Amino acid sequence: xxxxxxxxxxxxxxxxxxxxxxxxxxxxxxxxxxxxxxxxxxxxxxxxxxxxxxxxxxxxxxxxxxxxxxxxxxxxxxxxxxxxxxxxxxxxxxxxxxxxxxxxxxxxxxxxxxxxxxxxxxxxxxxxxxxxxxxxxxxxxxxxxxxxxxxxxxxxxxxxxxxxxxxxxxxxxxxxxxxxxxxxxxxxxxxxxxxxxxxxxxxxxxxxxxxxxxxxxxxxxxxxxxxxxxxxxxxxxxxxxxxxxxxxxxxxxxxxxxxxxxxxxxxxxxxxxxx
Numbered sequence: 001x002x003x004x005x006x007x008x009x010x011x012x013x014x015x016x017x018x019x020x021x022x023x024x025x026x027x028x029x030x031x032x033x034x035x036x037x038x039x040x041x042x043x044x045x046x047x048x049x050x051x052x053x054x055x056x057x058x059x060x061x062x063x064x065x066x067x068x069x070x071x072x073x074x075x076x077x078x079x080x081x082x083x084x085x086x087x088x089x090x091x092x093x094x095x096x097x098x099x100x101x102x103x104x105x106x107x108x109x110x111x112x113x114x115x116x117x118x119x120x121x122x123x124x125x126x127x128x129x130x131x132x133x134x135x136x137x138x139x140x141x142x143x144x145x146x147x148x149x150x151x152x153x154x155x156x157x158x159x160x161x162x163x164x165x166x167x168x169x170x171x172x173x174x175x176x177x178x179x180x181x182x183x184x185x186x187x188x189x190x191x192x193x194x195x196x197x198x199x200x201x202x203x204x205x206x207x208x209x210x211x212x213x214x215x216x217x218x219x220x221x222x223x224x225x226x227x228x229x230x231x232x233x234x235x236x237x238x239x240x241x242x243x244x245x246x247x248x249x250x251x252x253x254x255x256x257x258x259x260x261x262x263x264x265x266x267x268x269x270x271x272x273x274x275x
Contacts, residue, residue, distance in 0.1 A: 006031040008121055011229035012252040013237045017208055018245030024048030025206050025250040026114075028056035034121030035063055036254055040134050040206040042180070043112035047103075051114040051182055054102065055095045059118060062091040081191060085127040088120050089189045092129055092181070099182035113182035117148060117204050121196065121256060128192040132180045135210060137203040137218070138194070139226070144219035147194065147202075151179035169214065175207070196256050201226060205236075208249030212240040222253075229253040 008031050016023040024041035026049070039055040041048025070083040081089070095116070103109045115132025128136060133150040149155060153176040157163040181187060201222055209218070218236065225232035233251045240249040 007034045009255045009257055011233040013233045014250040015237050017248050018241055023248045025248045026052035026056040028060045037118045038204040038252055039114045039116045041114040047109045047112035051099050051112040054099050055114050055116050058095045059091045084122050085191055088127050088129045089191050092189045096181040096187040113180040124196050126194050126196050130190050133177050134206050139201040139222045152177045202254040204252040206250045208247035209240050212243040
């Protein structure tokens with residue numbers, strides 16, 4: 001397949017941190033398709049690497065294969081989530097099945113799992129999906145907004161008013177997640193669709209960043225270094241490591257390219273014809 005038009009500008013960094021021997025995070029990007037995926041694996045010796053790798057590899061394959069097939073449906077569909085959003089959700093559900101089955105089949109992978117966050121840009125709209133406590137943020141007009149809600153015990157306590165967000169950041173049980181790929185045969189995937197404005201910057205990150213760096217400092221870095229996403233991504237990882245680097249830390253920064261305003265349907269049509 002011949003493609004050469006990148007619709008998003010992307011910068012990413014993934015680092016094992018200062019304590020962990022292995023990096024169990026996984027990142028996958030297709031800038032031409034507008035797809036970005038980040039997964040934070042967990043469970044056993046190197047099993048987390050396997051789980052996060054299965055998630056990013058399978059999602060990338062299924063979405064690349066599925067987008068051309070959605071072309072006619074995308075034009076005709078009305079109401080409910082867009083077909084590309086449903087494809088993103090279905091691919092994550094398939095990844096959950098694959099991870100769960102691999103863990104059940106191999107003793108050394110038993111109990112493995114992974115979080116996942118993903119963005120699929122479709123013209124001036126972006127499909128958002130996530131499971132677990134990795135996060136997606138958006139910087140717009142100088143304000144940082146979290147687009148995902150952690151699937152964690154601490155988040156539930158915050159929602160009930162038993163913890164403040166500040167207490168949640170240092171709670172001893174903050175890493176107890178309530179939802180992840182591979183934990184059960186089925187998984188509920190949170191999805192959303194957002195309009196994209198020209199100057200928006202999206203941040204996908206594992207909790208290795210947000211455990212070490214607060215939202216105010218993240219926002220300051222993104223505002224200060226908004227013209228250089230590569231430098232901003234590197235600086236965020238350095239900040240997490242400077243604060244102790246207790247976990248793997250992965251950061252992906254994404255911005256829609258200025259020349260990506262052409263209809264997404266037309267882009268896909270052109271993509272399919274070049275296949």
